[in-house]
Amino acid sequence: MAWFILFCAGILETVWAFYMKKSDGFTLLVPSIITVLTMIASFALLAVAMKSLPLGTAYAVWTGIGTAGAVVAGIAFLGEQATAARLIAVASILFGIVLLKLCDGK
Template identity: 60%
Template structure:
């Protein structure tokens, strides 16, 4: 169950990062509110997952899902640039996440 909470927390991290971008520096009300609410939910789920998962594993997976997810949202939704080096960097982060999961005792 901890892994489900952790994955959900990571997905919510992507959501709040997107809405933070949309808030234009917290100057737009609704994107700011969505950012803060989803951020709190993401932290809460991360905290629940950390009851049983090791800190290093949980935090690394959470930030990694956020990083790779935000990278993909940036490309697909926001039209950010796609370069070979950016794709390799994203793939390396993803490989690190897989290795972290495989090496986790839980």
């Protein structure tokens, strides 16, 4: 269950990063509110997951999901470039997340 909670926390990290960009420096109300609410929810879920997962694993997976998700969201919704190097970097992050999960054994 901790891994599912951590996955949800990582997805919410992607959401808040995306809406932070859409908030235009916190000058737009609705994206700013979504950013703050999803930040709080993401941190809360991370804290719950850390009750049973190692700190380094939980934090690395959380940031990795958020990082990979933000790159994909930028490409899919914001017109950012999908270069080979960026896609390889995202694949490397995802590989690292899977490896951390396999090393944890839970």
